[in-house]
C-alpha cells in the first residue's frame with residue numbers, strides 16, 4: 001500500500017475518508033477519541049500544503065438528511081483539536097451537504113493547508129447502496145471534488161460503501177497513519193499470540209458480531225460473553241431472558257458454537273447474574289433507575305431488560321482475565337452510558353488495566369467506555385477505533401476498505 005509520504009499533496013485537493021462516528025448526547029460529543037485518532041493524518045496533509053476534504057458517516061441515517069446525525073458539531077471539535085494540538089491557523093470549514101452546491105463551494109474556497117469537513121456521507125442513499133451502479137454514481141460525484149484519496153477511517157473499512165470501497169478506485173490513493181497503525185497491531189493478534197488468549201465480547205451489534213466467534217473457536221483459549229450478546233447465549237441454554245436484546249434466529253448457531261467449544265477445549269464464560277430494569281434508562285438525565293435489581297442469570301423476570309453484568313459476573317470475568325497473556329475486548333458489558341449499568345464494563349476495564357496481558361480494546365463504544373469511565377489509555381496495549389472492523393480483521397475476512405487501498 002502507498003502511504004501519504006508517497007503522495008505529492010502540495011496544492012492538491014485530498015479527500016480523507018475518516019471514521020468520525022462519535023458518540024453524541026444531543027449535539028454534545030461525549031467522546032472525541034475517533035476525532036483525535038485521525039487528526040495526525042489531517043494535520044500532516046495540511047502541513048504539506050494539501051487542501052484537505054474530510055468525510056465520514058455518523059450513525060445510521062437512511063439515505064436522507066436527519067438533523068440528529070449532522071457532523072456539524074464534529075467540524076467544530078476537529079477545528080479546535082487541529083488548532084490546539086497541531087497549530088492549524090484556521091477553523092475547519094463545514095459543507096452542509098456532501099456532493100451538492102455547499103460541498104462544491106466549500107472545496108473551491110479551500111486554500112493550501114486548509115481543512116473542510118463534508119456533511120454525513122450516509123445522507124446520500126448511494127453511500128451504502130448494495131447496487132454497484134448506484135454506489136459508483138455517488139463515488140463519481142465524490143471523486144469530482146478531489147485529486148487524491150487517503151483512506152483513514154479504520155472503523156468503517158469493513159463496509160463496502162461508496163466512499164470506502166468505490167472512491168479509491170477512482171483516484172490515486174494511499175493509506176492514512178491511523179489505518180497503518182491499527183493494522184500493524186491487529187496483525188500481531190493473528191500472527192503471534194501469547195497464551196492464554198482471552199476474548200471478551202459484548203455490545204449491542206449482536207448480529208454483526210456473532211460471526212467472529214466461529215473463527216475465534218480455533219484461536220482463543222477462553223471467550224467471555226457479556227453485553228447484549230449474552231442473552232442469545234443464555235436463551236440458547238434454555239433460560240428466559242425477559243425483554244433483553246435477543247437474536248432469536250441465531251440460537252442454532254450459538255448452540256453449535258457451544259458444542260464446538262467443548263470439543264475444541266475452548267472455555268465459554270457466560271454471566272451468572274445480571275442487572276435488570278423494566279425500561280431502558282434515560283441516558284440524557286442519567287436519573288437513578290428505581291426498579292434496578294440484580295437477578296441470577298437463570299432466573300430473569302419476564303418483561304425485564306438485562307442491561308449489565310451483575311457483581312458476581314464482574315468478579316468471575318476479572319478472575320478469568322487474571323492469567324491472560326493476550327486479551328481482545330470488543331463491546332461494552334452493559335449500558336455503560338448510564339451509571340447504574342456501568343459496573344460490568346468497569347470490572348473488565350479494571351482487570352485489563354491492572355493485569356499485564358497485552359490487551360487490545362476494539363470498538364468506538366468500547367474505547368469511549370474506557371475513557372469515559374476514567375481509565376488511563378496507557379494501561380492498555382492498544383485502543384482500536386474499530387469495533388466491527390477489528391473483529392472482521394481478526395476473522396481473516398477481506399475488508400473492502402483495505403482491499404481498495406491495496407489495488
Ligand SMILES: Nc1ncnc2c1ncn2[C@@H]1O[C@H](COP(=O)(O)OP(=O)(O)OP(=O)(O)O)[C@@H](O)[C@H]1O
Nearest residue numbers: 203204205227228307334335363364365366387388
Ligand atoms: N445488555 C445490553 N442491552 C442493550 N444495549 C447494550 C447492552 N450492553 C451494552 N449495550 C450497548 O452496546 C453499545 C455498544 O455496542 P457496539 O456493538 O456498537 O460496540 P463497539 O464495538 O464498541 O462499537 P462499534 O462497533 O460501533 O465500533 C453501547 O451503546 C451500550 O450501551
Ligand SMILES: O=C(O)[C@H](O)COP(=O)(O)O
Nearest residue numbers: 019021155156364387388
Ligand atoms: O461504529 C462503528 O463500528 C463504525 O463507525 C461503523 O459503523 P456502522 O456499523 O454503522 O457501519
